[in-house]
Amino acid sequence: MNTLNIALLAGDGIGPEIMNQAVKVVDAIANKHKLSIQYSTALVGATAIDKTGQPYPEETHQTCMKADAVLFGAIGHPKFDNDPNAKVRPEQGLLAMRKKLGLFANVRPVSVYASLLDRSPLKRERIEGADFVVVRELTGGIYFGQPRGRSEDGTKAFDTCVYEVYEIERIVKYAFETAMQRDKKLCMVDKANVLATSRLWRSVTDRIAEEYPEVVYSKMFVDNAAMQLIVNPTQFDVIVTGNMFGDILTDEASVLGGSLGLLPSSSVGKHTAIFEPIHGSYPQATGKNIANPMGMILSAAMLFDHLQMTAIGTEIRNAVEHCINKGVVTEDLAKPNEKTYTTTEIGDAVTQVINSSILI
Ligand SMILES: NC(=O)c1ccc[n+]([C@@H]2O[C@H](COP(=O)([O-])OP(=O)(O)OC[C@H]3O[C@@H](n4cnc5c(N)ncnc54)[C@H](O)[C@@H]3O)[C@@H](O)[C@H]2O)c1
CATH class of the missing domain: 3.40.718.10 (Isopropylmalate Dehydrogenase)
Structure with a gap:
C-alpha cells in the first residue's frame, strides 16, 4: 500500500497535548495493520503568529495541500481573546484554512454512550x-x-x-x-x-x-x-x-454526550479534508495533562473513514468506547470522587486496547 501522508496541525493551548494522543493511536493502528504513514507538521494559530506573523502561513497551506488528510488540534490564545484591537488573530488562520482548502461541509456526529448516560x-x-449528525456550512x-x-x-x-x-x-x-x-x-x-x-x-x-x-x-x-x-x-x-x-x-x-471534549468532526470539500475536535484550545487546561483527547482521537477515526478505511475507523471508535465503559475517562467525564485519568493515560489506554492487550 502507498504511504499515507498525514499533516499534523496541533495549534495552540491543549492542541499539542491531545494531538500527541491521536498520533499514538494512529501509530498503533498503523503498526497493527501494516500501514505506512508519514507525518508532516505545520504551524497554525497563535503559535504561527508568534513565529511567522501569520495565523495560517503559506508553508502550512502547502503542507495541507500535499497531504492525504489533515489532523487539526485547536487554535486560540487568551492574549488575542483579551485584545479587541489585535489586527491578526488565531481564528483568522482557521477561517483562512477552511476557505483556501474549500472545506464547505463540517460534519459533526453527536451520540450518547450508554455508560455515560448518567454523566450528562x-x-x-x-x-x-x-x-444525529449536524452538517454545518463552513x-x-x-x-x-x-x-x-x-x-x-x-x-x-x-x-x-x-x-x-x-x-x-x-x-x-x-x-x-x-x-x-x-x-x-x-x-x-x-x-x-x-x-x-x-x-x-x-x-x-x-x-x-x-x-x-x-x-x-x-x-x-x-x-x-x-x-x-x-x-x-x-x-x-x-x-x-x-x-x-x-x-x-x-x-x-x-x-x-457529557463533554465537549468528546465530539469529533470532519471538514470536507474541494481540497484536503481536515479532521478536528469541535472544541477550542481550552487555555485553562494547557500543560496540565487533564484535557479529554477523545474528540481528537475520534477525529482520527473519521479520517480513516474518509480514506475508505472504515474498519479502522470503527476499530478506533470501539477502543474509545471500551475505555469509556471501563470508566477510563478524564475529569470532565468522571463522577465526583471517581478516579480520573490524565490526557496521556487516555492515549495509552486506547492504544493498549488497539494492541489488544486490554489491560487498562
Ligand atoms: N476549532 C477551534 O480551534 C476553536 C473552536 C472554538 C474556540 N476556539 C478558541 O479556543 C479558545 C478558548 O475558547 P472557549 O473557552 O470558548 O472554548 P473551548 O472549547 O476551548 O472550551 C470551552 C470549555 O469546554 C470544555 N472543554 C473544551 N475542550 C475540552 C477537552 N478537550 N476536554 C475537556 N473539556 C473541554 C472546558 O470546560 C472549557 O472550559 C478561544 O481562543 C477560542 O477562540 C477555537
Whole structure:
C-alpha cells in the first residue's frame, strides 16, 4: 500500500497535548495493520503568529495541500481573546484554512454512550438513543461576509451575512446524501422569520428536497432548535444549517454526550479534508495533562473513514468506547470522587486496547 501522508496541525493551548494522543493511536493502528504513514507538521494559530506573523502561513497551506488528510488540534490564545484591537488573530488562520482548502461541509456526529448516560446534566430518559449528525456550512455566512469591521470613531461595528445559491445547494445536497445513508430524516435549521439569507436557504432546500422523496424533510427556527436539542434530541437524524448556527448548536449538543471534549468532526470539500475536535484550545487546561483527547482521537477515526478505511475507523471508535465503559475517562467525564485519568493515560489506554492487550 502507498504511504499515507498525514499533516499534523496541533495549534495552540491543549492542541499539542491531545494531538500527541491521536498520533499514538494512529501509530498503533498503523503498526497493527501494516500501514505506512508519514507525518508532516505545520504551524497554525497563535503559535504561527508568534513565529511567522501569520495565523495560517503559506508553508502550512502547502503542507495541507500535499497531504492525504489533515489532523487539526485547536487554535486560540487568551492574549488575542483579551485584545479587541489585535489586527491578526488565531481564528483568522482557521477561517483562512477552511476557505483556501474549500472545506464547505463540517460534519459533526453527536451520540450518547450508554455508560455515560448518567454523566450528562440532562435526564437519561430524554437523551437515551440520541444519535444525529449536524452538517454545518463552513465557508460562508456571517463568519466570512463583507463588509465587516468597526467605524473609525469606534462607535459602531458590523458583520455581514451573505449566502449565494451555489453555497446552499452544495451543502444541502451533501446533507441529503448523508441522510440517505442514515435514517432518511433531515431538518433544516434557520431563522427565516427574520433573516433574508435564511429565506434563501428555505427556498433552495425546499427545491432540493424534491430530489430526495425518501427523506422526511422538516424545517425549524434556530431558537426552537436550541430548545429541541435539549428537550427532545432523539427526534433528529441529520441537521443541516449555516455556519454560525451550526457552530453554536453543536457546542450545545455536546452536553448530551457529557463533554465537549468528546465530539469529533470532519471538514470536507474541494481540497484536503481536515479532521478536528469541535472544541477550542481550552487555555485553562494547557500543560496540565487533564484535557479529554477523545474528540481528537475520534477525529482520527473519521479520517480513516474518509480514506475508505472504515474498519479502522470503527476499530478506533470501539477502543474509545471500551475505555469509556471501563470508566477510563478524564475529569470532565468522571463522577465526583471517581478516579480520573490524565490526557496521556487516555492515549495509552486506547492504544493498549488497539494492541489488544486490554489491560487498562
Ligand atoms: N476549532 C477551534 O480551534 C476553536 C473552536 C472554538 C474556540 N476556539 C478558541 O479556543 C479558545 C478558548 O475558547 P472557549 O473557552 O470558548 O472554548 P473551548 O472549547 O476551548 O472550551 C470551552 C470549555 O469546554 C470544555 N472543554 C473544551 N475542550 C475540552 C477537552 N478537550 N476536554 C475537556 N473539556 C473541554 C472546558 O470546560 C472549557 O472550559 C478561544 O481562543 C477560542 O477562540 C477555537
